[in-house]
Amino acid sequence: MAEILVLVDHADGVVRKPALELLTLARRIGEPSAVVLGAGPAATDIAAKAAEYGAAKVYTADGAEFTDQLVVPKVDALTQIATAANAGAVLVTSSGEGKEIAARVALRLGSGIITDAVDLEAGTDGSPVATQSVFAASFQVKSKVSHGTPVITVKPNSTTPEAAPAAGTVETASVEFTGNAATVTARTPRVSSGRPELTEAAIVVSGGRGVGAAEGFAVVEDLADALGAAVGASRAAVDAGWYPHTNQVGQTGKQVSPQLYVAAGISGAIQHRAGMQTSKTIVAINKDPEAPIFELVDYGVVGDLFTVLPQLTTEVKTRKG
Amino acid sequence: MSLRIVVCVKYVPDATGDRRFADDTTTDRDAVDGLLSELDEYGVEQALRIAETHGDAEVTVLTVGPDDAKDALRKALSMGADKAVHVNDDDIHGTDVIGTSAIIAKALETTGYDLVVCGMASTDGTMGVLPALLAERLGVPQATLLSEVTLDGTTVTGRRDGDAATEQISATLPAVISVTDQSGEARYPSFKGIMAAKKKPVTSLDLDDLGIDTDTVGLTGAWTAVETITARPARTAGTIVKDEGEGGKALAAYLVEQKFI
Numbered sequence: 050m051a052e053i054l055v056l057v058d059h060a061d062g063v064v065r066k067p068a069l070e071l072l073t074l075a076r077r078i079g080e081p082s083a084v085v086l087g088a089g090p091a092a093t094d095i096a097a098k099a100a101e102y103g104a105a106k107v108y109t110a111d112g113a114e115f116t117d118q119l120v121v122p123k124v125d126a127l128t129q130i131a132t133a134a135n136a137g138a139v140l141v142t143s144s145g146e147g148k149e150i151a152a153r154v155a156l157r158l159g160s161g162i163i164t165d166a167v168d169l170e171a172g173t174d175g176s177p178v179a180t181q182s183v184f185a186a187s188f189q190v191k192s193k194v195s196h197g198t199p200v201i202t203v204k205p206n207s208t209t210p211e212a213a214p215a216a217g218t219v220e221t222a223s224v225e226f227t228g229n230a231a232t233v234t235a236r237t238p239r240v241s242s243g244r245p246e247l248t249e250a251a252i253v254v255s256g257g258r259g260v261g262a263a264e265g266f267a268v269v270e271d272l273a274d275a276l277g278a279a280v281g282a283s284r285a286a287v288d289a290g291w292y293p294h295t296n297q298v299g300q301t302g303k304q305v306s307p308q309l310y311v312a313a314g315i316s317g318a319i320q321h322r323a324g325m326q327t328s329k330t331i332v333a334i335n336k337d338p339e340a341p342i343f344e345l346v347d348y349g350v351v352g353d354l355f356t357v358l359p360q361l362t363t364e365v366k367t368r369k370g
Numbered sequence: 371m372s373l374r375i376v377v378c379v380k381y382v383p384d385a386t387g388d389r390r391f392a393d394d395t396t397t398d399r400d401a402v403d404g405l406l407s408e409l410d411e412y413g414v415e416q417a418l419r420i421a422e423t424h425g426d427a428e429v430t431v432l433t434v435g436p437d438d439a440k441d442a443l444r445k446a447l448s449m450g451a452d453k454a455v456h457v458n459d460d461d462i463h464g465t466d467v468i469g470t471s472a473i474i475a476k477a478l479e480t481t482g483y484d485l486v487v488c489g490m491a492s493t494d495g496t497m498g499v500l501p502a503l504l505a506e507r508l509g510v511p512q513a514t515l516l517s518e519v520t521l522d523g524t525t526v527t528g529r530r531d532g533d534a535a536t537e538q539i540s541a542t543l544p545a546v547i548s549v550t551d552q553s554g555e556a557r558y559p560s561f562k563g564i565m566a567a568k569k570k571p572v573t574s575l576d577l578d579d580l581g582i583d584t585d586t587v588g589l590t591g592a593w594t595a596v597e598t599i600t601a602r603p604a605r606t607a608g609t610i611v612k613d614e615g616e617g618g619k620a621l622a623a624y625l626v627e628q629k630f631i
Contacts, residue, residue, distance in 0.1 A: 060534040119530075119539055120502065120512060144533055145490075145498065145515050152467070152499035153506045161468060161593025164497045178597060184389040184494075189600045196593035229505075231513040231541035234527075238535045246533070252630065276630070294517075294552050295531060300385070300493065301409065301551045309630050319385050323496075330628060331608075332621065343610055348624045352613025360618025361625075368622065368631050 051137025052106070053079040056127055056150065057099055058142045061238075062091030064098045066249045067142040069210035071203055072102040074169045076213060078177045079137045082106040083217075086126050087115025093219075100217020102210060108134075110222045120146060121230035124153040130222050131158060136198055138177050140169075143202040144248075151202045160197025167207050167306065167327060177201060185300075185319055186326035205248040206306045239295065247279045247296060252309045253328070255281030255298050256291075257321075259314020259335060259354055263291040268358040269313055275365040281305065281325075283315045299324035313354040317342030334358065373427035373521075376455075376483040377417045378474055378504070379410040379446055381439035382494040389494070394589060395596040396464045397494060399436065406442035409489035411556035414446045416549045417487045418557070420521045428452050430481060434462060434473050440572065447567035448559035455481055459576040464589030467495070471503035473587065476580040478508065481573075485526065488548040490515055501548040511541035517552035 053075040057068040068083075075081035083099035085092050085107060096107040108130045114122035127150065131139050139158075141151040143165050155162035166179035172193060179201050181190045194200065247253065254276065256269040266280070273280045282292035284299050298305055300323040310328035315321060317333070317340055325331070326345065333342045338351045350357050383389045387402030414431065421427035431446040433439050434457040443454040457477050465473070478486060486508075491498035498515075505512035516528035516539065524543045529536060531552070541547075559567070577584055585591055611620055625631045 119514075119537075124506075146532060148497065148499050149502035149512070149514060152497075152502045156468060156471070156503055156506050161466065162499065163594055164499060172597075182602075185385065187389070187602055188391065189602060190596055191598045191600075192594055192596045194593060195595040229509055229511055231511040231539050231545070233537045234540050235538040236535045237537075239533075248533075300496065301490070309625070309628075323385070330630070332624070334617075334621070338610075338612075343608075345605060346608040346610070347605075348608055348621065349610040350613050350617040350621055351610060352617045356615075357613055357618045357621065360616075361621050362618075364619055364622030365625075365631055368626060 051079040052082045052134045054127070054131055054134065054136045054139045055081055055083050055104070056139070056141045056147070057083045057085045057095060058144070058147065059085070059088055059091070059095055062088065062094065064095050066210065067205040069102045070205065070208050071140045071142065072099060072104060073208055073211050074203060075140055076103050077169060078171045078175070080105050082108060082134065084127055084130055085109045086123050087111060096217055096219050100215055101212055103213040103215045104217050105215045107217050107219045108222045109219060110224045112224070114226050117233055118230035119233055120149050120153065122224070122226055123150050124157065125227050126222065126224040127154050128157045129224055131198060138199040138201065141202045143204045148202050151200050155200035158198050158200065160200050161194035162200045163192055163194060164202045166201050166203045169201065169203060182327050185323040204304065204306060244273060245277070245279045247281055247298070247303050248305055250279035251307055252276050252278035253281050253298070253305050253307045254278045254311040254313065255283060255315060256286055256313050257283035257315030258285040260286060260291065266292055268355060272311070272358050272362045272365070275362045275369070283321050312342050313358060315342055316340045317345060373421070373424050374430070374482050374484045375417045375421055375427055375487060376430045376432050376478060376481060377413050377446065377451065377487045378500070379413065379431055379433050379442050380407045380492045381405070381433060381435045381442035382407045382492055385493050391599050394464065395599060396589070399438070404438050404441060406445040407489060407493045409491055409493055409551060412549050412551055412553050413487045413489040414449050414451060415556040416519050416553055418450045419554070420485070420519065424521060430455060432474065432477055432481070433457070434470060443572060444567050445559065447570045448564040449557055450563060453570055454572040455575060456572055457575045457580070461577055461584040461588050464592060465587040466592035466594050467497055467499060467503065468593050469587045469591055471500055471507055473580065473582060474500070475504055475507035476582055477575060478504070480575065480580060484543045485521065486546040488546065490548050490550045501546050505546040508546065511545045513539045513541040513545055514548040515550055516547055517550045519547060519549060519553060
């Protein structure tokens with residue numbers, strides 16, 4: 050079986066959930082191998098976790114280049130490992146950086162690229178068929194890479210990670226760095242809110258214009274905390290300065306696809322819908338019965354979010370005991 | 371020599387319209403009006419700001435697209451860009467992002483550039499990979515997804531807000547940058563700008579001018595192939611209740627029923 054390379058996204062020495070999803074998907078099209086770059090001493094723990102989720106091999110490479118330069122060192126490493134392993138496909142998480150890495154790797158390998166897949170399966174000839182959700186999720190497109198080694202980026206939450214212990218044999222890869230990269234002169238790690246990461250969360254509670262002010266987000270946060278959810282915000286709320294841009298859900302912000310999406314005081318403009326329409330269950334609370342968000346919902350409450358959300362939060366807390 | 375800034379822009383179907391596919395699996399451009407991709411307006415804006423602070427600079431706006439794509443160029447020219455380049459050739463129809471990056475890279479080499487500015491993604495394909503592909507093809511640094519940009523001499527610096535960290539990025543020209551919608555509100559064209567745009571030069575180039583083999587572009591030259599396109603089934607109408615004082619409790623009951631609580 051062909052080796053399917055999975056670039057393992059990690060932060061603070063810990064594997065991020067989307068990487069485990071990729072390993073799970075990779076098993077459908079071949080034998081997963083993990084690629085762990087610039088993890089320092091945490092590489093051992095990361096390799097063990099990757100093995101737990103099906104990686105027969107784990108390629109590791111380390112060096113200051115991975116953190117001091119933008120994108121290119123990871124492209125160098127992934128391309129060289131893919132070539133040496135004669136990989137059957139390369140899978141990368143659909144983040145801003147992930148897509149950039151994947152694109153340059155594809156070009157170097159002389160391969161086509163598919164981004165933002167929401168599902169992956171083996172086609173009739175065994176090669177991967179990717180499903181994408183396009184035009185604000187109004188169409189599902191299935192496509193294949195028809196030239197070279199398929200390079201595919203997959204959105205977080207596209208599948209549930211399933212453990213499948215494998216050998217996880219660690220191989221240290223030596224990488225030839227090509228240079229021509231922008232320099233990272235400073236890095237400020239994001240201060241953790243203690244809540245799940247927006248794109249990875251199973252439940253997202255978002256607030257919009259109807260929240261009315263930065264202070265108004267307290268009721269959104271309270272519900273999120275009761276549900277163990279991430280907090281999102283519409284572009285209107287972010288542009289008004291009520292919530293950070295890193296929490297923006299929509300076409301120009303984060304694209305989320307949780308099990309449950311709760312939209313509070315969000316009208317449902319096309320830009321917002323493009324970022325959340327693939328959510329499995331959608332719930333909305335809005336004063337305006339004509340708000341377009343109600344066209345999308347599985348359950349909607351026409352009402353004031355400042356009465357509905359606290360009541361819901363109390364109920365959630367009571368039921369969870 | 372003056373600083374040559376080239377902004378890459380895309381003419382896209384209006385996202386508020388009913389976007390569809392044509393029978394050949396490409397975007398049906400007749401179904402919806404087109405316009406300059408909103409996210410590219412931020413690229414034009416940053417290019418103009420850099421040019422204004424630099425003094426001796428020229429802003430060229432570049433697009434690859436059909437005849438109508440001139441509208442996108444006109445918008446950028448009316449915002450203040452100095453001139454435009456339009457790569458237009460029937461054989462380009464259906465080209466994928468790898469092929470498009472080859473066409474744009476050739477066009478950039480033809481027109482010359484010191485700084486290439488892109489929006490973070492198009493609002494139709496939303497891939498966001500073109501700036502990285504251009505940097506790879508041109509062999510220059512990429513400083514992408516910047517929410518703040520400054521050019522000092524031949525050094526471009528900026529802030530990149532990633533998932534895990536905020537980074538300060540620095541690159542020496544020539545370079546490719548892309549800017550996010552956080553980089554600064556794009557200006558509206560003034561009446562004077564709209565009138566002036568009509569007189570600004572638009573150079574047309576075809577694949578022959580760029581020395582690109584037609585076999586490497588279009589649907590047949592694409593390295594990806596669409597197998598099926600399915601319209602998402604209309605959502606079945608959900609339950610909508612009016613809050614008469616128990617709305618939160620009713621919603622909680624629904625979430626329990628759906629096993630979220």
